[in-house]
Amino acid sequence: MDVTPEGTADDGARAASITLDAISKRYPDGTEAVRELTLDVAAGELVVLIGPSGCGKSTVLRMVNRLIEPTGGRILLGGEDVTRVDPVRLRRRIGYVIQNVGLFPHQTVSANVATVPQLLGWPRERRRERVAELLELVGLDPAQFGRRYPHELSGGQRQRVGVARALAADPVVLLMDEPFSAVDPIVRTRLQEEFLRLQAEVRKTIVLVTHDLDEAVRLGDRIAVLSQGGRLEQYDTPAAVLGSPATPFVREFVGADRGIRRLAVTPVTREAVEPLPAGSDGLPTVPLGGSAYDALGVLLTSAADRVVVTEDDRPVGVLTRARLLDLGRPAT
Numbered sequence: 001m002d003v004t005p006e007g008t009a010d011d012g013a014r015a016a017s018i019t020l021d022a023i024s025k026r027y028p029d030g031t032e033a034v035r036e037l038t039l040d041v042a043a044g045e046l047v048v049l050i051g052p053s054g055c056g057k058s059t060v061l062r063m064v065n066r067l068i069e070p071t072g073g074r075i076l077l078g079g080e081d082v083t084r085v086d087p088v089r090l091r092r093r094i095g096y097v098i099q100n101v102g103l104f105p106h107q108t109v110s111a112n113v114a115t116v117p118q119l120l121g122w123p124r125e126r127r128r129e130r131v132a133e134l135l136e137l138v139g140l141d142p143a144q145f146g147r148r149y150p151h152e153l154s155g156g157q158r159q160r161v162g163v164a165r166a167l168a169a170d171p172v173v174l175l176m177d178e179p180f181s182a183v184d185p186i187v188r189t190r191l192q193e194e195f196l197r198l199q200a201e202v203r204k205t206i207v208l209v210t211h212d213l214d215e216a217v218r219l220g221d222r223i224a225v226l227s228q229g230g231r232l233e234q235y236d237t238p239a240a241v242l243g244s245p246a247t248p249f250v251r252e253f254v255g256a257d258r259g260i261r262r263l264a265v266t267p268v269t270r271e272a273v274e275p276l277p278a279g280s281d282g283l284p285t286v287p288l289g290g291s292a293y294d295a296l297g298v299l300l301t302s303a304a305d306r307v308v309v310t311e312d313d314r315p316v317g318v319l320t321r322a323r324l325l326d327l328g329r330p331a332t
């Protein structure tokens with residue numbers, strides 16, 4: 001069955017690029033939620049939209065799957081204008097995950113995950129295989145969880161089912177609106193880590209909305225910082241947004257502690273490492289390529305003023321406390 005929206009050329013593609021071309025949304029009451037926003041997301045890229053409450057993040061996201069109709073501009077998926085295709089067919093190609101997941105309460109986990117395949121008329125056996133594959137992918141044993149109902153799951157498990165459901169029909173794009181904010185911080189961090197592993201495997205084009213800067217830094221290949229009216233203040237890698245805020249707005253938004261956040265996205269490189277002096281036995285170790293933030297954590301929990309950097313478990317040099325702190329110092 002053809003599930004490609006009319007007018008798109010992404011047949012068979014596993015991920016499609018997204019181009020927002022001067023999209024605008026003026027609500028009927030006159031609120032200009034988004035004014036001529038232009039943004040490109042490459043196929044397989046994970047882009048995070050972040051900004052203060054009311055700046056238009058959710059409006060932007062929902063215009064991509066046409067839950068909200070733009071009042072101006074164009075949206076291209078895989079280079080094809082989808083502004084005028086049937087929104088229902090479009091949504092079958094776009095996975096959507098929201099904060100409280102929105103699972104159907106009276107349907108089992110399996111039935112929830114199979115929602116779109118069912119709509120698409122997949123035969124029962126193919127649906128069953130797909131559900132099992134997806135539940136395993138998100139770390140839930142299909143035999144144990146497939147027959148449960150949403151209220152019989154923890155918040156984190158529900159969230160995983162939401163992600164599995166969004167991936168069910170192999171969408172070319174995944175939209176996620178505050179997907180991890182309804183769970184406590186420890187579960188959230190674990191879900192984020194699992195999600196990054198999942199993304200490395202499925203490589204979808206993902207647009208994720210969050211108000212949590214740490215989440216944006218951890219997950220985003222690029223971060224789009226928005227201010228009121230969906231105005232794009234900066235669109236760059238986490239390291240660049242933290243290291244060189246493009247505008248006073250971004251500088252204030254990322255805050256005074258951007259140096260420490262920056263360490264989380266700064267790897268310990270060979271350039272930062274000094275030759276290994278004699279008498280370095282017994283010092284704590286960190287792996288080359290690991291994050292400078294983790295190295296700082298190791299330093300803070302030991303009495304040492306330097307750590308030994310290793311590659312394949314062999315020491316390649318030392319990283320001093322002073323050099324480490326330099327890595328977090330913003331360029332501007």
Ligand SMILES: Nc1ncnc2c1ncn2[C@@H]1O[C@H](COP(=O)(O)OP(=O)(O)OP(=O)(O)O)[C@@H](O)[C@H]1O
Nearest residue numbers: 027029031033052053054055056057058059060211
């Ligand atoms: N249906 C609507 N009618 C009128 N104005 C709306 C409507 N929906 C949203 N808005 C307004 O549009 C602006 C952007 O809202 P949106 O929900 O996109 O922001 P957001 O950045 O996602 O906010 P938050 O982080 O608080 O969820 C806000 O000023 C909001 O009040």
